[in-house]
Amino acid sequence: MRRAIQFRLNGEAVEAQAAPHENLVEMLRESFGLHGARESCGQGLCGCCTVLVDGRAVSGCLTLATLVQGKDVNTIEDGKALDAVQEAFVECAALQCGFCTPGFVLMARQLLDENPDPSEDDIRHYLSGNLCRCAAYPEIIEAVRLAARKRKAP
Ligand code: FES
Numbered sequence: 531m532r533r534a535i536q537f538r539l540n541g542e543a544v545e546a547q548a549a550p551h552e553n554l555v556e557m558l559r560e561s562f563g564l565h566g567a568r569e570s571c572g573q574g575l576c577g578c579c580t581v582l583v584d585g586r587a588v589s590g591c592l593t594l595a596t597l598v599q600g601k602d603v604n605t606i607e608d609g610k611a612l613d614a615v616q617e618a619f620v621e622c623a624a625l626q627c628g629f630c631t632p633g634f635v636l637m638a639r640q641l642l643d644e645n646p647d648p649s650e651d652d653i654r655h656y657l658s659g660n661l662c663r664c665a666a667y668p669e670i671i672e673a674v675r676l677a678a679r680k681r682k683a684p
């Protein structure tokens with residue numbers, strides 16, 4: 531049986547119907563047409579389904595949709611303009627197919643919020659839960675370093 535849940539999605543109050551077994555990625559897709567969070571492994575191993583819930587990254591594939599009742603949910607679709615991280619990913623060509631990119635961008639934002647000047651080791655460690663099948667890792671690391679500089683620029 532589906533149940534109504536209310537929460538904030540990318541800054542707006544919304545309501546959706548969710549079945550008890552439905553995960554957050556499925557609800558974002560089916561109820562709101564948001565395709566940025568992608569389900570790949572479905573086991574919490576790849577980071578492609580990353581979504582922010584109350585400001586913290588979670589695996590959307592392992593988060594039941596009904597658990598976001600009353601919470602703040604943010605996806606890669608949360609801004610109208612590119613932020614520093616997205617600009618850096620474009621400038622560094624830090625993607626090939628792009629399937630993993632939303633998850634990397636959300637995690638990179640969270641990293642830079644916590645540590646504005648990360649070393650390469652910090653970046654590798656923080657992003658170790660995100661997998662890129664195209665192996666664009668060198669460009670992704672370069673992009674995060676560029677994003678850190680962009681964020682510091684006046
Ligand atoms: S699809 Fe959720 S972690 Fe891989």
Ligand code: FES
Pocket residue numbers: 624625626627628629630631661662663664665666
């Ligand atoms: S760019 Fe293709 S999976 Fe990462």
